[in-house]
Amino acid sequence: MSKSNVETHTLSVLVDNEPGVLARVVGLFSGRGYNIESLTVAEVAHAEHLSRITIVTSGTPEAIEQISHQLDRLVPVHTVTDLTLAGNSIERELAMVKVRGRGENRVEAMRLADAFRARVIDASTESFVFELTGRPDKIDQFVELMRPIGLVEVSRTGIAAISRGPEQM
Numbered sequence: 348m349s350k351s352n353v354e355t356h357t358l359s360v361l362v363d364n365e366p367g368v369l370a371r372v373v374g375l376f377s378g379r380g381y382n383i384e385s386l387t388v389a390e391v392a393h394a395e396h397l398s399r400i401t402i403v404t405s406g407t408p409e410a411i412e413q414i415s416h417q418l419d420r421l422v423p424v425h426t427v428t429d430l431t432l433a434g435n436s437i438e439r440e441l442a443m444v445k446v447r448g449r450g451e452n453r454v455e456a457m458r459l460a461d462a463f464r465a466r467v468i469d470a471s472t473e474s475f476v477f478e479l480t481g482r483p484d485k486i487d488q489f490v491e492l493m494r495p496i497g498l499v500e501v502s503r504t505g506i507a508a509i510s511r512g513p514e515q516m
Contacts, residue, residue, distance in 0.1 A: 352407050352408065353405050353406060353407060354405065354406070354407070354408060354411065354431070355384070355403060355404070355405045355431070356403070356404060356405070356406075356411045356429055356430075356431040356432070357401065357402070357403050357429075357430045357431050357436065357438060357506060357508045358401070358402045358403075358404065358411075358414070358415060358418070358427060358428070358429055358430070359399060359400075359401050359427070359428045359430050359508060359509075359510075359516055360372065360399070360400040360401075360402065360418055360424055360426070360427050360428075361391075361397055361398075361399055361424070361425040361426045361427075361516060362397065362398050362399075362400060362421075362423050362424050362425065363396060363397065363398075363423040363425070364390050364396045364397055364398040365396070365423060368398070368423045369388055369400065371421055371423070372400055372402075372418065372421065372424075373386070375414070375417055375418060375421065376402075376404065376414070379414070379417075381404055381405075381406055381410065381414060382404065382405065383402055383403070383404055384403045384404060384405060385401070385402070385403035385440075385483075385505040385506045386400070386401070386402055386403075386505055387400070387401045387504060387505040387506060387507055388400045388401075397425065399516075401505070401506055401507055401508050403505075403506050411429065415427050415429055426516055428510070428516050430508050430509075430510060433510055435510060435511045435512065436508050436509060436510045436511065437508065437509055437510075437511060438482060438483065438506050438507070438508040439480060439481060439482065439506070439507055439508075440480070440481070440482070440483050440486055440503055440504055440505065440506050440507070441478070441479070441480050441503070441504040442478075442479045442480075442486045442489075442490070442501060442502065442503045442504070443468070443476055443477070443478055443479075443501070443502045444465070444476070444477045444479060444489065444490060444493055444498070444500075444501050445474060445475070445476045445477075445498075445499040445500045445501070446474060446475050446476075446477065446493050446496055446497050446498055446499060447473060447474045447497035447499050448473075448474070448475070448496055448497040449472075449473060452496045452497055453475075455496055456475060456477075456493065456496050456497070457475075459489070459492050459493070459496075460475075460477050460479075463479060463481075463485065463488075463489045464479075464481075465477040465478060465479040465489065466478045466479075474497075474499065477489075477493075483506060486503065
């Protein structure tokens with residue numbers, strides 16, 4: 348796969364909420380050698396027992412199309428939407444970022460957190476845990492700025508995405 352025509356796509360997959368479905372979806376990717384860059388799963392319709400799997404993956408346009416078609420053929424899958432091709436979608440992610448810092452580093456961490464609208468959800472005399480929600484690139488940027496200050500660890504949810512407008516997936 349040449350790097351020049353590799354694209355990153357966000358796929359939204361509506362599935363039956365039952366044991367083994369996620370394993371089958373992930374198995375489809377690993378069996379064909381495709382990487383999953385982000386994966387989120389949650390029940391979205393309790394009465395209907397439906398879950399939404401949001402997968403971010405990379406590949407050639409042909410490979411992404413093949414993945415979408417193969418996902419669509421899995422029995423517990425109801426719909427597959429390539430939100431990247433559909434355009435006009437919203438992507439967000441939640442991150443918790445732990446930073447160690449005293450003195451000037453502490454002041455700088457707080458200043459940057461304020462600029463990024465990150466909330467302090469835990470604090471001690473030597474560290475902070477910030478909560479940050481936004482586009483994945485915004486979170487990447489915040490993490491990189493915290494690295495020289497005293498980044499300890501990062502936990503991220505993965506991308507949640509939805510299309511804009513009145514239409515349903």
